[in-house]
Amino acid sequence: MNIVYFAWVRERIGIPQEQVETNAQTVQELVEELKAREERYAAAFADISALRVALDQELAEFDAPIAGVSEIAFFPPMTGG
Amino acid sequence: MNIVYFAWVRERIGIPQEQVETNAQTVQELVEELKAREERYAAAFADISALRVALDQELAEFDAPIAGVSEIAFFPPMTGG
Amino acid sequence: MTVRVQSDTFDAGVELNAFAQGRRDIGAIVSFTGVVRDTDNTLQEMLIEHYPGMTERAIKEIVKTAIERWNLADALVIHRFGALKPGAPIMMVATASAHRAAAFEAADFLMDYLKSRAPFWKKEITKDGAHWVDAKEQDEDALKRW
Amino acid sequence: MTVRVQSDTFDAGVELNAFAQGRRDIGAIVSFTGVVRDTDNTLQEMLIEHYPGMTERAIKEIVKTAIERWNLADALVIHRFGALKPGAPIMMVATASAHRAAAFEAADFLMDYLKSRAPFWKKEITKDGAHWVDAKEQDEDALKRW
Numbered sequence: 001m002n003i004v005y006f007a008w009v010r011e012r013i014g015i016p017q018e019q020v021e022t023n024a025q026t027v028q029e030l031v032e033e034l035k036a037r038e039e040r041y042a043a044a045f046a047d048i049s050a051l052r053v054a055l056d057q058e059l060a061e062f063d064a065p066i067a068g069v070s071e072i073a074f075f076p077p078m079t080g081g
Numbered sequence: 082m083n084i085v086y087f088a089w090v091r092e093r094i095g096i097p098q099e100q101v102e103t104n105a106q107t108v109q110e111l112v113e114e115l116k117a118r119e120e121r122y123a124a125a126f127a128d129i130s131a132l133r134v135a136l137d138q139e140l141a142e143f144d145a146p147i148a149g150v151s152e153i154a155f156f157p158p159m160t161g162g
Numbered sequence: 163m164t165v166r167v168q169s170d171t172f173d174a175g176v177e178l179n180a181f182a183q184g185r186r187d188i189g190a191i192v193s194f195t196g197v198v199r200d201t202d203n204t205l206q207e208m209l210i211e212h213y214p215g216m217t218e219r220a221i222k223e224i225v226k227t228a229i230e231r232w233n234l235a236d237a238l239v240i241h242r243f244g245a246l247k248p249g250a251p252i253m254m255v256a257t258a259s260a261h262r263a264a265a266f267e268a269a270d271f272l273m274d275y276l277k278s279r280a281p282f283w284k285k286e287i288t289k290d291g292a293h294w295v296d297a298k299e300q301d302e303d304a305l306k307r308w
Numbered sequence: 309m310t311v312r313v314q315s316d317t318f319d320a321g322v323e324l325n326a327f328a329q330g331r332r333d334i335g336a337i338v339s340f341t342g343v344v345r346d347t348d349n350t351l352q353e354m355l356i357e358h359y360p361g362m363t364e365r366a367i368k369e370i371v372k373t374a375i376e377r378w379n380l381a382d383a384l385v386i387h388r389f390g391a392l393k394p395g396a397p398i399m400m401v402a403t404a405s406a407h408r409a410a411a412f413e414a415a416d417f418l419m420d421y422l423k424s425r426a427p428f429w430k431k432e433i434t435k436d437g438a439h440w441v442d443a444k445e446q447d448e449d450a451l452k453r454w
Contacts, residue, residue, distance in 0.1 A: 006427070007431070073362070075427065075429065076429065076443065077448070079443050080423055080429075088283035135216060138219060138220075157294065159279060159283065160296070161276045161277055161283075162276040162277035176321055178320055178339070186394055188343055190342060191343065194336065199334060199335035262419055266340070273412075
């Protein structure tokens with residue numbers, strides 16, 4: 001599964017994307033796994049309410065299942081326009 | 082006093098403007114005077130609610146006094162934009 | 163503030179680019195362009211009559227009100243009169259502001275006022291004859307929003 | 309429908325003129341141009357990051373919704389990414405419709421959605437450092453209007 005990061009999430013984690021193997025069922029479970037890995041993940045995911053997630057390039061909720069998803073993106077609220 | 086007409090008011094009365102001498106105190110009284118003059122005025126002023134009036138190029142009401150006014154304009158509701 | 167009442171045509175793109183150039187306090191520019199519409203393919207010409215003298219004065223007053231109320235950096239109104247062909251530009255409004263809400267609202271406000279308070283009258287010449295465009299009740303009602 | 313996501317600059321006037329040309333069913337064209345603002349004269353550069361792949365798809369979905377909901381004749385969105393200088397155009401929206409209310413509302417709607425639902429992130433580089441622009445609660449609230 002490919003994970004991509006944008007804006008300050010990318011900066012805190014230090015890489016724009018990575019491949020991960022996971023048994024997590026939901027986005028939330030994946031986030032907990034990542035937070036347990038290293039301090040930089042814990043810092044990036046400290047406040048979930050400040051983050052957004054997209055599954056295969058569609059906005060989703062953190063309790064969404066991730067089975068069959070090939071790309072997960074984490075980023076702050078968008079500031080386009 | 083100069084009276085000017087626009088759009089279908091001008092077409093019904095047949096002239097774009099004219100000088101009139103009047104003792105009318107208000108727009109309404111002037112309109113009654115004009116209506117009494119000729120059929121074309123009666124036709125143009127038949128339905129006052131379909132008309133607008135400007136006194137010296139400022140929109141006004143039909144019960145407004147006209148003492149000191151040098152130009153009165155009659156026209157249908159505007160359709161700009 | 164720029165207000166122009168003219169029979170000549172204008173280029174909306176050129177006007178938009180010239181509008182509010184070179185200011186660093188502008189984040190949002192909204193423009194509205196009105197075009198002679200001919201959905202049924204029956205219109206030959208649109209004649210726009212106006213009240214010389216009152217027209218510019220009335221528009222300037224409306225624009226001044228908008229600039230003050232929404233604290234605009236700048237505003238533009240161009241309105242044509244005379245004989246216009248289908249597809250021709252009739253008029254244009256542009257507003258420039260720090261933020262988008264003000265620019266949108268002010269442009270919308272200006273359009274509502276130009277529709278019902280600037281002394282223009284439209285006459286449509288079609289194959290079947292000529293008729294003055296009626297004012298719409300909804301245009302008058304629109305003013306109550308502000 | 310025209311949707312472009314690009315690092316190159318664009319000319320808002322040229323885009324406005326090219327938009328919705330040669331159609332007789334259009335009476336109203338509204339455009340919005342977003343510009344890099346620098347009121348305090350401290351901004352050196354604005355960096356815009358985006359999510360390639362998702363960006364165009366998300367914008368096209370938003371534009372499709374607007375065209376259907378307001379029965380637009382056409383709609384345009386251009387949005388830049390990369391490093392932008394103060395005064396540079398960031399993005400542009402244009403809508404074309406038979407009547408003005410639809411064109412205004414649809415452009416306003418598109419802006420609200422682009423602000424909060426298209427995957428762009430702005431970073432301001434000033435003399436004193438760099439910081440990511442925070443999303444505003446009012447931008448999220450604005451979506452509830454629609």
